[in-house]
Amino acid sequence: MSSTKVYLSDLCVILLFGFSLILADEKLKTSSPVVTEGPKGNCSCGGFSTPTPDVSIAPLLSQSPGLVIKCDKEGENTCKNLCTALATATKAKGPEILCNKLKDADELKLSAFFKVCDKPWVYANLTADEPLCCDNTKVKVCPSVEREQAGNATVISTTITTIEPKSVI
Incomplete structure (x- = not known):
């Protein structure tokens, strides 16, 4: 499986997992961790x-895992680690989930971000290696990937045809 599909799967699971946590948090307010020192907020x-991205642009997908954190460097590190771990853990279904949500996409290379409290989005140092293409909610192979695969096949074919057979005595 390509690393793009893996990354996109991870990001989708993060978002879906976070939504589930938010719903659970609403039902069980008393079970949430309480941050008592300093301002607090969500990851x-x-x-x-x-x-x-431009600061005025909203993310294509976003979700809050329901984690209450401090609005400081420690909270930022916790949030970044959570978003990165969730993205890494959700490799299998990301492209399908994204295509269902986005409907159509052309050469999309999704980048992961995290946000703490009311601060701006911060890049989490994760970007898909390969692009995602969707056609009417279905994952399809992007033209750039097809060209790359065709180029690799030509190199392999050329390599195979230039190898001279050894004579058997």
Whole structure:
């Protein structure tokens, strides 16, 4: 499986997992961890189509895992680690989930971000290696990947045809 599909799967699971946690948090308010010192807020995970989005642009996908954290460097590290771990853990179904949500996508290379409290989105140092293409909610092979695969096949074919057989005595 390509690393893009793996990463996108991870990001989708993060978002879906986070939504489940939010619903559980609403039902069980007393079971949430309480941060008593300093400002507190939520950790959010999101996906943008670029590792350097404009601050006015909303993520393509976002979800809050329901984690109450401090609004400081420690909280940022906790949130980043959570979003990164969830993205890594959800490799199998990401492209399908994304295509169901986005309907159509062309050469999308999703980048993972995290957000702490009311601060801006921060790049989590994760971007898909390969692009995602969707056609009417279905995952399809992107033209750039097809060209790359065709180029690799040509190199392999050329290599095979230039090998001269050894004579048997």
